[in-house]
Amino acid sequence: MASTGYTAMRTPVTNKGLAFSEEERKQLGLRGLVPAAVTSIEFETERAMAAIRRKTSPIEKYIFMQNMQNTNEDVYYRMLIDHTPELMPIVYTPTVGQGCQEFSHNYAQQPRGLFISVNDIGHVAEILDNWPEKDIRAICFTDGERILGLGDQGANGMGIPIGKLSLYTACAGVPPQMCLPVVLDCGTNNEEYLADPFYIGLRQKRVRGELFEQLVEEFMNAAKAKYGEKVLLQFEDFGNSTAFNLLRKFQNTHCTFNDDIQGTASVVLGGLMAAVPLSGKPISEQTFLFLGAGEAGTGIAELIAQAIAQETGKTVEESRKQIWLVDSRGLIVDSRKESLQHHKLLFAHDAPACPDLLSAIEQIKPTALIGVCTIAKAFSKEVCQKMCENNERPIIFALSNPTSKAECTAEEAYTFTDGKCIFASGSPFDPVVYNGKRYVPGQGNNSYVFPGIGLGIVAAGLTHVDDEVMIIAAKTLAGLTTPADLETGCVYPPLSNIRHVSLKIAKAVAEYAYEQGFATVPKPDDLEQFLADFMYNP
Template identity: 55%
Template sequence: MILSGVASLVDVGWWSFTGGGASLPRLAWSFAGGEDLGLRPWRTSFVALLGWRLRVWSPLPIEEEKTRKASAFDLPPLPPLLVAMLSLDRTCFLRCDELLGPLRARRQRVALPFPATVRCQARSGGELNGRRIAVDNTIKKVEPNSVEPVEDIEHHDGYRDEQFMMPWTVSVASGYTLLRNPQYNKGLAFNEKERDAHYLRGLLPPTCVSQELQEKKIMHNLRQYQVPLQRYMAMMDLQELNEKLFYKLLIDHVEELLPIVYTPTVGEACQKYGSIFRHPQGLYISLNEKGRILEVLRNWPERNIQVIVVTDGERILGLGDLGCQGMGIPVGKLALYTALGGVHPSACLPVTIDVGTNNEQLLNDEFYIGLRRRRATGQEYTELLEEFMNAVKQRYGEKVLIQFEDFANHNAFELLAKYRKTHLVFNDDIQGTASVVLAGLFGALKIVGGTLAEHSFLFLGAGEAGTGIAELIALEMSKQTKAPLEETRKKIWMVDSKGLIVSSRKDSLQHFKQPWAHDHEPVNNLLDAIKAIKPTVLIGSSGVGKTFTKEVVEAMATFNEKPIILALSNPTSQSECTAEEAYTWSKGRAIFASGSPFDPIEYDGKVLVPGQSNNAYIFPGFGLGLVISGATRVHDDMLLAASEALAQQVTQENLDKGMVYPPFSNIRKISAHIAANVAAKAYELGLASRYPHPKDLVKYAESLMYNPVYHQYR
C-alpha cells in the first residue's frame, strides 16, 4: 500500500555534528492515525520534504518563499521541484530535479547523499480516507557513497547503472509509476518475486515472459508496417516505454533498424516532426531562454552528462532548414551513441537551439513546434551560442563532448574553429564524415592498389562535408609522404554550383573553399571537370540527387579500370546516384559506397555489395574513446586513428564482394576498436585525463559499454 502526501512542520531545531561540522535542522514530525489505519507501528514509514545546498541554487517558485522573513538561520532557497511520498514498508521516495543519485530500493532505504546544510519546507498535513496524517523523524548525516539505485542482482551494465539511473524520480513510488518509467520498466518480464516486491501485483497480466520473447514480438509487429515512418514512430514509442528493450532491439537488429531510427527515415521524421510529435525528447533552448540557459540545463534530470549532440536545425541532412523540428537528428544520433558505442543513455543529452526558421512552409504550418520567426543571425545568434557553450561547461565540466550537428556551412566552420581550443567539440558533418570516408578509401585502395598520394580526387560539393573530407585526406597524404599540406591539397579538386574551383575565382570564394582553388582554366560543369582532371576518385557531397549521371559514371570508367565512386549525400532521395546505376553504367567495375543504404546488386552473375559510408561507423566509437580516456580536446590525429581502426576491420571476404566497410552486424566490436585507437592517441598526445592508463584499451572499452539486458530487482 502506498500513501502519498505532505506533512506539516511542527518544530525546527539546530545542532552540529562534530565530524563534518555541518549544521543540520532537526525536523520533528508526528505520525498520527497509524493504528486507526490498521498499521503496525514498526511498519510505518516516513519521509520529509527536503531542500539541500547545491553548487548553484535555484529559487523556489512559490509565493511563500518571496514573502518569507529573514532569520538567524536563513538558508539559500530550495531547488524548484520537491515532492515527497510515503510508503508502508519503511521505504521513502523523493523526487527532485536536482538530485544527483537514487536511493537504495531495499526494504530499508538510506537517506540522501548530501552531508551539507539542509532545510525543511512544508505546507499542511495530508488526509487519507478522512484521517489526518503527519510524520515524525529526524534527518541525519550519511556517507556520500552509500547511495545506490534499485539494486540489481546481476550487475550487467559495464557503465554501472547506479551512476546514471532514474531521470525525474529518485526511486519508484509505486508499481504503477515503475511501469511508466522507461529506465526500469520491463513489462511482462517482471517475475513473480519482483511483482510482489514492487507493488506490481494485478497491474500486469499473470504471465511472465523473457526479454527475448518480447524482442521477437516487437520485431514481428514492426515488420507488419509497410511505411518506414510508422516503424520509426513505433521505435520512438518503445524508447519512451522500455529503454532497455529499445536498445536490445537496435543492437541485435542493427542492419534492419539503423535505417529506421536514423538515415534515411529520420529525415522524413524531421520534416513531419510537428505532426507526429508525441513525447518531448531532449532540451529545447530558444531565443526566449537567452540569459537563462544555465537554468534550462538544470531542468535536465541527469548531472553526469558525457555526450551532447546539438543542432540549430538549419541544414538537416540534405533537406535544408527544418528549424526546431531538427530535434530528430540529436535524438537519433544519441540513440546510436548508446546502441553502437555503448555510452550509457542517461549520459547523453540531445539539444536543439531554436533561433527561428526561414522555411516559410513551416512558419505557416499550424503543427510547427518551434519559434514562428525568421532565423536569427549575427550578434544575436553568436551570443546565444556562446551562452550555451559556457553554460554546458559550467554545468557538466570540461570533459563533456559537444557534437555540432547539421549547422549551416557558415556557422559550422566558425563554431568549430572558435571552440575547438576551449571545449571538447566535434563536428560530425565535417570531421566524422571525413573520418569515415577516409576509412572507405583505405578499404578501396586494398582493391585497386596504390597509395593515397598516387590517386587524384574530384569532389562535387564544397560545403562542410566536402571540404572536411578533403582536408583529412590531404593531412593523411602529408603524413604518409612528409610533403607540406599545401602540396598534398593540389591532388584534390572541387566543383561547386559555379563549376570547378580555380585560382581565378579565389577572391569571390568563401574562406573554407579557398585552399582548394588551384591553377586551371575555368570549367563550368562536372562532366567537363572529369574530362579535364581525369580523377581516380569521384566523391559526391552536394546534397543534390541524380547528379552522377550516366555520362559522368561512364567517363569515370573510361579513365579507370576500377573507378572509386562515393555518393555520400543523404537521404536516399538526395543521393548522387544509386548503387544499381553505378554498377550498371560502369559495367560492374565501380567500387561504390553511399551515404544511404542500398541493397546488394547482381551484375553479370556476381553479387556486388555496396558499402554505406555512414558516420555511424565512426562517431559512436570515437565518442566512447574520448569518454574512456577523459580527453579534454579533439585532435585531428584522433580522426586519423579512428579511420585506421575502422579500415582494419575490413576482411578479405568483404573486399571480394566489393565492400570497403565491414558489415554493421559487428558494429559494437568495431566501435570498441575505434574507441581504443582514439583513447590511445589521446594518451599519446597528452590530452587524456583518466589515469592509470588501461593496459588493454579494447577490453577496457568493451567492459564499459552499456548492456541493455534486464536486471533482477530485489
C-alpha cells in the same frame, strides 16, 4: 532502482514491461499493473520486432521505435543492437529525414531532450538544471538549419540529435542516461513550417549574427561549467555559413567535434583506405574530385590532404593539390578566389575554369569521384563512363542523404561502369547482381566512426578532440574491412559488426589520448576490457 509501482512502469529507463520478475513485481508494487505472464527482455524484443515488421512504411516503423524509446529503453536498445542493419535505416538515415519533416505532426508529448531558444539567452544554465540526469557525458546539438539534404527544419531538427545519440548507445554502448539531445531554436526560414499551425518551434525567421553567436557561446560554456571539461559537445547539422566558424572557435577550448565536417571525413577516408587493394593505388597517388563544396566536401577533402601529408612527408598545402572541388558554379579554381567562401579557398588551384562536372573530369582525370551535393542523378551515365576512361577501377562514392538525394544508385554505378567501379553510398542500397557477379555496396555511414569516437572520449574522459583522432578512427575502420568484404566490392565491414568496430575505434582513440596526455581517467591496465565493461548492454 528508485522508481516503484506505477512510476517504474511509466519511466522508460526503469520499465521492463512483462520482463519484470515475480520478485520485482512484489518489491516494486507492480502486481496488477502488469499481466500475469512473466517473460524476458529477449522475448519482449522478439515481440517488438514482430510488431514492427507488421508496419508497412518506414515512417510508421520510425514512430513505433520512437514510442518504444519513450516507454521501454532496454527493449528499444536491444532491438537496435540485435537488428542493426534492419533498424538503423529506420532510426537514422534515411527515414529520420521524414521523421524530422513530420516531427511537429507526430510530436510525442514527452521530453526527449532540451529545446533552448534565443529567448532563453541569460537562462541556459537554469534550463540545463531542468534535465533530470546529472551525469551527462555526451551532448549532440543542432540549430536545425541544414538537416541532412533537406535544408532548414528548425525545431523539427530534434529528430537528428535523438537519433544520433541512440546510435552512440546502440553502436558503441555509451550509456543512454549519459546522453543529452539539444536543439538551439533560433527560428526557421522554412515558410511551410512558419505557416503550419502544428509547428512546435519559434514561429519567426531564423536569427543570425550576434544573438545566434551569443546563444551558442552561452550554451557551450554553461554545459562545460555544469558537466565538466570532458563533456562531449557534438555539433550537428549547422548551416555552412556557421559550422566552420563555430568549430574553429570552440575546438581548442571545449571537447567538441562537428560530425558533418569531421565524422563524415573520417568514415570516407576509412572507405578510401580500405579501397586501396581494389584500386591498386595508395591514397598518396590518387587524384580526388568532389561534387559539392559544403561542410562535408571540404571536411573530407581536408582530412584526405592530412592523410596524404602523413603518408608522403609532404606539407598539407602541397597535398591539397591532389584534391579538386566542383560547386554550383563549376570547378573551384584560382580565378574564382575573389568570390569564394573561406572554407573553399584552400582548394582553389591554378587551372582553367570548367563550368560543370563532366568538363572537370575531362580536365582533372580523377581516380576518385566523391558526391556530397544532394543532387539526385548528378552522377549520370556519361559521368560514370568518363571516370572509366582513365581508370581500371574508378572510385565512385555517392554520399548524399537521404536516398532521394543520392548522386546515383548502386545499380546505376555498377551498370554505367560495367561493374568496374568501387562504390559506396551515404544511404543504404541493396546488393546488386550485374553480369552474374554479386556486388555489396558499402554504406559510408558516419555510424561507423562517431559512436566509437564518442565511446573513447566518454570512457577515457578526453578534454579535446583533434583531427588526428579522425585519422586514427579512419585507419582503424579500414583495417577492419576483410578480404571477404572486398571480394564483393564492399569497402566497409558489415553493420552487424558495428559494436566490435566501435570498440576497436574507441580503443585506438583512447590510446592516442593517453599518449598525448589529454585523457583524464586513469589509464587501465587492460584498456579494451575497460571499454567493453563500460559499454551499456541491456
